[in-house]
Amino acid sequence: xxxxxxxxxxxxxxxxxxxxxxxxxxxxxxxxxxxxxxxxxxxxxxxxxxxxxxxxxxxxxxxxxxxxxxxxxxxxxxxxxxxxxxxxxxxxxxxxxxxxxxxxxxxxxxxxxxxxxxxxxxxxxxxxxxxxxxxxxxxxxxxxxxxxxxxxxxxxxxxxxxxxxxxxxxxxxxxxxxxxxxxxxxxxxxxxxxxxxxxxxxx
Numbered sequence: 246x247x248x249x250x251x252x253x254x255x256x257x258x259x260x261x262x263x264x265x266x267x268x269x270x271x272x273x274x275x276x277x278x279x280x281x282x283x284x285x286x287x288x289x290x291x292x293x294x295x296x297x298x299x300x301x302x303x304x305x306x307x308x309x310x311x312x313x314x315x316x317x318x319x320x321x322x323x324x325x326x327x328x329x330x331x332x333x334x335x336x337x338x339x340x341x342x343x344x345x346x347x348x349x350x351x352x353x354x355x356x357x358x359x360x361x362x363x364x365x366x367x368x369x370x371x372x373x374x375x376x377x378x379x380x381x382x383x384x385x386x387x388x389x390x391x392x393x394x395x396x397x398x399x400x401x402x403x404x405x406x407x408x409x410x411x412x413x414x415x416x417x418x419x420x421x422x423x424x425x426x427x428x429x430x431x432x433x434x435x436x437x438x439x440x441x442x443x444x445x446x447x448x
């Protein structure tokens with residue numbers, strides 16, 4: 246009989262937690278393994294917070310029952326719990342009904358203001374992709390741009406300059422002079438006049 250996957254994993258990669266107990270059966274000791282089950286107690290239904298939609302009254306802690314969660318019913322359990330958050334900036338309340346609702350794109354689509362900006366950006370990205378290599382479409386855009394009035398062209402240029410600021414130019418490093426002045430260096434304004442070449446100062 247071929248070895249099952251479960252027995253192979255027990256032999257190759259043993260679990261970190263193993264709970265066993267010895268049972269005496271017909272005069273022999275048999276080691277029996279108990280399943281490792283984790284129970285988590287947490288108030289995942291949320292409280293009635295000011296400014297948020299109050300949740301229905303929850304039963305007392307002693308009356309609450311454990312809920313078995315696995316990968317098959319995870320989204321269903323999350324939908325029944327309905328975790329939510331209210332955004333202070335926009336006032337929108339987000340409710341998460343499945344794990345994929347936490348995806349950044351799905352979060353954007355749940356906020357009307359962000360959804361409109363995201364869709365506009367997506368359309369612009371698709372337009373730029375269509376312009377790549379499409380000479381005829383580029384020609385049409387150039388002709389349409391040339392027909393615009395000066396005020397519209399100025400506004401478009403200002404928007405483009407604001408979105409693409411010029412890179413800052415780092416200051417040029419001054420090479421060391423090793424105590425000697427360069428040919429184009431100038432003395433300070435209050436420095437005494439230099440003595441003529443070939444003559445020494447003094448009497």
